[in-house]
Amino acid sequence: MLDLVIKDAQIFDGTGAAPVHGDLGVTGGRIAAVGGKLGAARETVKADGLALAPGIIDGHTHYDAQITWDPFIDPSPALGVTTAVLGNCGFTIAPCKPADRDLTMRHLTHVEGMSLDALRAGVRWGFESFPQYLDMLERQGVGPNVACFSGHSAIRTFVMGEEATERTATDDEIAAMVAQVREAMAAGAVGFASSTAEAHNGEGGTPMPSRLADDRELRALVKAMGESGRGIYMLTKGSKTSIPYLEELAVEARRPVVIAALFHSNTNPTAAFTTLDLVNQARSRGHQLVAQTSCCPLSMDFTFKSPYLFESMAAWKPAMAAHGYDDLVKVYRDPAWRDAVRQELAASRGRLVFNSEWDKLFVVETAKEQNRALEGATLAALATKAGKDPLDFILDFALSENLDTMFVAQLLHNDETAVGRILADPNTHISLSDAGAHLTFFCDAGFGLHLMGHWSRDLGVLDLAQAVHRLTGQPAKLFGIANRGVLAEGKAADLMLFDPATVARGPKRRVHDLPAGAARLTASAVGLHGVWINGAHVADDKGFCADPSSRPGEVIRRFAA
Known part of the structure; x- marks a missing residue:
């Protein structure tokens, strides 16, 4: 007697061939028979025409x-x-x-x-x-x-x-x-x-x-x-x-x-x-x-405590080398560092994980209740409304929420x-x-x-x-x-x-x-x-x-x- 029979399935065998209708039997962890109508088993599953692969x-x-x-x-x-x-x-x-x-x-x-x-x-x-x-x-x-x-x-x-x-x-x-x-x-x-x-x-x-x-x-x-x-x-x-x-x-x-x-x-x-x-x-x-x-x-959820999508950039290394929250905040506030990041984003567009597509970067979850209305908005739209450069806007906003804001980027x-x-x-x-x-x-x-x-x-x-x-x-x-x-x-x-x-x-x-x-x-x-x-x-x-x-x-x- 078989251990398991899956009955009445459309069987896709994994070779790319067209499916066949029938049963599949298992014994000892191996496939014992494929196709046709199989007999009794210790366990029977009725597929009712579902696909088996x-x-x-x-x-x-x-x-x-x-x-x-x-x-x-x-x-x-x-x-x-x-x-x-x-x-x-x-x-x-x-x-x-x-x-x-x-x-x-x-x-x-x-x-x-x-x-x-x-x-x-x-x-x-x-x-x-x-x-x-x-x-x-x-x-x-x-x-x-x-x-x-x-x-x-x-x-x-x-x-x-x-x-x-x-x-x-x-x-x-x-x-x-x-x-x-x-x-x-x-x-x-x-x-x-x-x-x-x-x-x-x-x-x-x-x-x-x-x-x-x-x-x-x-x-x-x-x-x-x-x-x-x-x-x-x-x-x-x-x-x-x-x-x-x-x-x-x-x-x-x-x-x-x-x-x-x-x-x-x-x-x-x-x-x-x-x-x-x-x-x-x-x-x-x-x-x-x-x-x-x-x-x-390829999309990524992230906070600025660990923004993986930026970390392939040479200009981002000071942020990755920061020791603790206070050091990280200091890096993020530094205008010279921001300018270096901006320059690399422009110079390497098309070759990075994140390529300045601010319209594909969204606020997912804010840390502060008063900011809830911004959830789902793109960074491009928010930066334009605020009259700020997108990089400055996202960093300033993240800093205002102690880097707890959750963003999502649609990357590639x-x-x-x-x-x-x-x-x-x-x-x-x-x-x-x-x-x-x-x-x-x-x-x-x-x-x-x-x-x-x-x-x-x-x-x-x-x-x-x-x-x-x-x-x-x-x-x-x-x-x-x-x-x-x-x-x-x-x-x-x-x-x-x-x-x-x-x-x-x-x-x-x-x-x-x-x-x-x-x-x-x-x-x-x-x-x-x-x-x-x-x-x-x-x-x-x-x-x-x-x-x-x-x-x-x-x-x-x-x-x-």
Whole structure:
């Protein structure tokens, strides 16, 4: 007898093929049969014509810290995600020497927008090396399946300590880092991840360690990964790592290079397409470059206590280096500092995270009751009404509310015609949820539901079979996850049951449930009726429904070449 039968479903198998109507049976956490009419089971779910697909594979998450205290990495499983890839951009917490733990957490508070109090209260440091980190996850158990990148910044800090953010590495230090990459690949890393992006800064505005790597170091580490005959080099690129350069690395390592983050900018509208053209030209030469993009507009909630969208600017560094509230206020009031910021905004328009689109920056929540009428207004309109420069207005207003005003910025990827062209390219990797990071700025963990609802059903950019494939079978092949992403006999029973007519991500909301009571943004699913991980029921139409102590997931440590 089967353990589970889901009856009368429109079955999207994850390959991009048209759906078939029928049943799906599960036994022992594996798919036992697909299609036709199946017999009795210990549990039967009547789909009544709903869509049944593989669970979503989220290829760009930052749950490395959260998973140590929250094995179910809320909210991803309740949003259809059954497999999460951790360690993107190289911002891992392993390897890490005990003496460097606080340094590592302080880096994450800025680059990943995480609460330092939450990290200090929550992270369980039952490891030092990367293999020990994977072993710890296996001992503790995981809710969804997880695959983990070996992380450049963590490795650099492990080898160089605090000097990792200050200088290039010596030959001996590079050799020690190479040994760490080899050890991680042998232990079951999905690949090696790094960042050269100028927006990626740690505490006080210091660059994340990987940004200090020179050409010798990058080539040595990527080649070390490729020695295993498998693995992916994942990079969040900056201005110094061009697409032709990354093509060279792909050729040398003979491995795929996944390049983040491909966002469309209204102020530099051709840049994303130029990048995509270069990536596709490399692919036409047989070299495995993959552009990683999002199906969600990039928006951020923020206060001026931690305004991430400005922190990639050189002129903003005095604010990032400020020690405490009083020092920060002093910087914000300084006319010379404001002028420097204004000049950089003008000189670098189209190349920053925030590009002076004041009409796309809104007041979300004021701290003072008398200002409530301003909520929902744009900074462009408010500054014009006040007869002030927008930068002066927003800083003065924030200062008047003790920097507690909540703003939201609609930054990138909000031209739906342009974004649709990027998503329609069959070779882009649709991901970039950043789930587990930027917890106070945004929550895109429901990106897959948004793709199926908004982009497929509402706009028709992809048909539903294609949308499912881009979330399941395609990333499974990219990452070498051989037994997931497709509904076929013998494959893992990672399943998602949803209503194509209503599927969507729900509105974001702020909760205070992190360790130490820290806040985060979260969201619920719309039109999602069930999620199963290795055959275990973890979410229904009301949300997460599993026993929190259950651990149905697998720490994936074997990958196809």
